[in-house]
Amino acid sequence: MKDSDIKKLFYMHLLCIFSIILSTFIPSFFLENFSVLETHLLWLCICSVSVTAINLLLYFVVKPNVSSKRSSLSYKVARFLKCCIYFLISCLFLHVIFVLYGAPLLELVLETFSFAVILSTFTVVPCLCLLGPNLKAWLRVFSKNGVNSIWENSLQITTISSFVGAWLGAFPIPLDWERPWQVWPISCTLGATFGYVAGLFISPLWIYWNRKQLTYKNN
């Protein structure tokens, strides 16, 4: 493992964070009445799109994993479609999980679904970029001693921290402070965002500090 890799990872993550910050501030120049809390769904869409875009961009520029041997157009298209389907399925799956966790079943469906979209943007999209539509690889990365590179390691950290952030975001909902951000699902989406950002920050640092202990099969 080289230090340059960690540096690369760090800059990539900074870009991701920057994209989230931009998606919060840029639209207010173009759109009237734009604010994270009041036009929350709009913000969610913009944030989701920009994070996806920056992830794809970075993936194409950096290409952390060894590119597959087959590179025909039809294969790429099929792969892309498969990715889209995976993304959709993950959104639906998360939606179901939220409902099982106690989200309202019939009311606020759009809100719940957009929370599922933003959470899978933070978690599934990087997985798709890095590992491709390969469930086995995903499961491998998220098990003990399963990571093979710093990319996978950082993926593990950001994904877990996004989930933990979303989980923690549910805690303020019952409190009687009557703040606008306590409404479902705003606190959870904010929690997921903060968790994701924190994961982006933490993972390069963590990998840097533990670089002596980390040994991967590849290198």
Add this chain to the structure above:
Amino acid sequence: MRKVSVLAFLAWVSFLFYAGIALFTSGFLLTRLELTNQSSCHEPPGPGSLPWGSQGKPGACWMASHFSRVVLVLIDALRFDFAQPQRSHVPGKSPVSLPFLGKLGSLQKILEIQPHHARLYQSLVDPPTTTMQRLKALTTGSLPTFIDAGSNFASHAIVEDNLIKQLTSAGKRIVFMGDDTWKDLFPGAFSQAFFFSSFNVRDLHTVDNGILEHLYPTMDSGEWDVLIAHFLGVDHCGHKHGPHHPEMAKKLSQMDQVIQGLVERLENDTLLVVAGDHGMTMNGDHGGDSDLEVSAALFLYSPMALFSSTPPEEPVVIPQISLVPTLALLLGIPIPFGNIGEVMTELFSGGKDSQPYASALAQASALYLNAQQVSRFLSAYSAAAQDLQVKELNELQNLFIKASTDYNRLLQSPQGAETALQTLIAELQQFLRGARAMCIESWARFSLVRMAGGAAILAAACFLCLFASQWATSPGFPFRSLLLIPLAWSLAGAILYVGLLTVTRMKLDPVLLGAMAATGSLLYFLWKTWTGWGSKRPVTTLLPIPGPVLLFLLIRLAAFFSDSFVVAEARATPFLLGSLILFLVAQLHWEGQLLPPKLLTMSRLSSSAPTVPPRHTGTYALWLGVGLLLCTRLAGLFHRCPEETPACHSSPWLSPLASIVGGRDKNLWYGACVGSLVALLVAVRLWLRHYGNLKSPEPSVLFVRWGLPLMALGTAAYWALASGADEAPPRLRALVSGASVVLPRAVVGLAASGLMLLLWRPVAVLVKAGVGASRTRTVLTPFSGPPTSQADLDYVVPQIYRYMQEEFRGRLEKTKSQVPLTVAAYQLGSVYSAAMVTALTLLTFPLLLLHAERISLVFLLLFLQSFLLLHLLAAGIPITTPGPFTVPWQAVSAWTLMATQTFYSTGHQPVFPAIQWHAAFVGFPEGHGSSTWLPALLVGANTFASHLLFAVGCPLLLLWPFLCESQGPKKRRQSPGHEVEARIRSEEEEEEPLMEMRLREAPHQFHAALLQLGLKYLFVLGIQILACALAAFILRRHLMVWKVFAPKFIFEAIGFIVSSVGLLLGIALVMRVDGAVSSWFRKLVLAQQR
């Protein structure tokens, strides 16, 4: 011996918790008996004629009325200094300008201009200084307590005699506007009422503006005798901003305008009372007993001259409840029966032009009436309850007798000196103050020492559980010394206390006795731990709970300290439970147990046995997790809403079927309920059959086969009657009502007899050798002598078991398809859990009857959920033979979480109005007459059903992993008949899994594991009750303490008691089965020898 000591140790630990709970409760919950006696207009409070001038006047009861109308303006949290006039003439000092000072200028103006018409008092209130308790005190003249023994928990309505009641019975029209707490306290008492919700403390204006909209029009209409306006803005402003905020100045100025407007509209016969119900702290909160909280303003004004003197420089300090007898006598109504306040004598002086003698006589008469009433109350109260000090009571009685003879003498010779009157007044006042002080002494004080002591005992007991549970599985666990020595110490503590009592001659307090005993043994334990453990062991053993589980527990405990989370616990618990479940699944995956690639191999110590393959492969655990989440979510559909959340809607399915209007709906729901009953029954029977426990001819098994369906039938029939009773034709009415009495009792009787049978013959094993019985063969063991000692038996039993399997297999090979064969030992593998499941099912039916019909769906879900959870947990627990067996912390935590979740999903809430009182009438439609313990038992069983079931079922956590062993690498196929099943098994299994017989292989470890499980369960429950107690202790002046924290503590405490008893019962049942299995084996060995 060992079994008994395990049970006794657990019972002793439970006792420690009980002692802590009792001590805390005695310091925290203010209790007094509530008398329902009423004062009556025609009945004077004591012997002798009614006093001075009251006879013959219309509308006069005990005393002639001074006013015919009164306007009571209650400004919530109007602290005394808010109303205090600001004197600017203090030399050398500029007046302090604070937002709340000097804003009530109209009071000051009136006091200066009309000194004989108005008076400002500083009224001292008794804690707890919460609005509802203050309103109770302000109308009854008594002390507020949290639990008024004898009151109806179902509503907040005041049952004691009070001003409002007296006013209505005197025919006065009461118009109320403001805080809707009054609606709960005095349902239907007002001739006209405008209630506004007091719920949202952040809203400063809704209530006040609502009152102002109606106040002046009502006043001008003249259709009232008593007008009560309860403003909340000042209080809410305090809670939101605190008193030091400009908003407070605005609010107070608004109140000033209100008072001004009222004063302008007052007529001559009207009294204006402006009062605060309590004060507020520097931060604007209230509820406790600090100086700022207990000081409230009280202002009286009348257009007619009231006082014979001008106001004193410094306002007089009076107890707030003085207002009650004063108002009663001024309005010419009887003083409420339970009043212990003292009349404000100045108001009876008769204005500024009255004669001094007549004025003093009037004051003395008012005081005398007041004293008669208090004396009557004291004798009635001390006849009904024993909590007043006898000595003081006698002294007071003597004082009263002396004062009353003085009074009567004065009345006979009215020319007596004025000084005699003054001494009489002093005597009467002394009596009244003494009575009040005595009552306060025994009723209304938080005892911080007791609360802290109780919390300390609870904490120490939790500590003990944690340590002892670590210690229990270590090999040298000293059962006997651990049991006997602490008992000796607790005896020593008790004796010390009794000795102290005999020295100081105080009354014996059982709570203190228990606390001293508990402290004695806990001190010994702590000392022992300190010396024996603290030094040698590393810190990691101090916290044996794994990190994530600790986090879950901490979150759960922290939630007890927030009123929002306590209110939202019904939603928070499933959330935590779901998180824990997903965490367990994720952990399984993380460790590679969820998916096939890594096969976990386990080696057993006995050399002959092959290795046990991993029990779970594939995504089995994942589906368990999803199923659990689904069940939790479905059970959440049956929640009842707490009152505090107006946006929430209670589940419509909690009402009984009888309340459904449509016939088709009712039938559908009835079908669903019966369906769930049948499903529950079928599931239990299938489970028992799966493990072969349905084949034995034992009476308990026969009961399961025939008694359970009968119980289900009885339940279904009872539901049919209960839901359709109103539609029955008249001639069948008697039959229906008779059946609705008999059916529930029959079901309960069946359940009880089933449990008895189970206890009598708990081993459901079929001893049936095939044709050509092999009883003549000898056991393959170097066994000598009869199996007298336990150790011999322990050694022999597994061998017999294995022998029987071998024999069975051998015969199978010989007689492959000849005779139907069954093997006894197979059923032994699940003998413990079969008894547990049977007992739980038997317990469920009576509990089911106590709930509304549709809750049966929840009970079905409950069984399903615990089944899934047990499987999921078993997936993560490796079987270690021959021990030590442990139940991991996550299992115990998940089990308690599920118990709490089921408490909510069976339609309960930890508040008194949510108690399902109808449960008391199941099987007793006519009520219970005078007995109270039976309805209390029924309601308690209804409320704490989930606590009981989960506590009794707790040993399943230990047993289940062994049970899952039989599921082997391939899923066992269900087969219809014996032959096929036997053939399949003989083909696919080399050796019959030992399952629960592994526990018998190591009985010492088994008992230690049971003890450990019990201690862990008590620990998790114990820290919950500790957290509740600490929350109530620390937040005792929180706004919600009497609404949220105190009820939560009470429910949690009773739940703890029920759970600990259930736990003991469950473990005792396992022990009983164990003993029966031992004796069964003993018989078998004897039979073999012959």
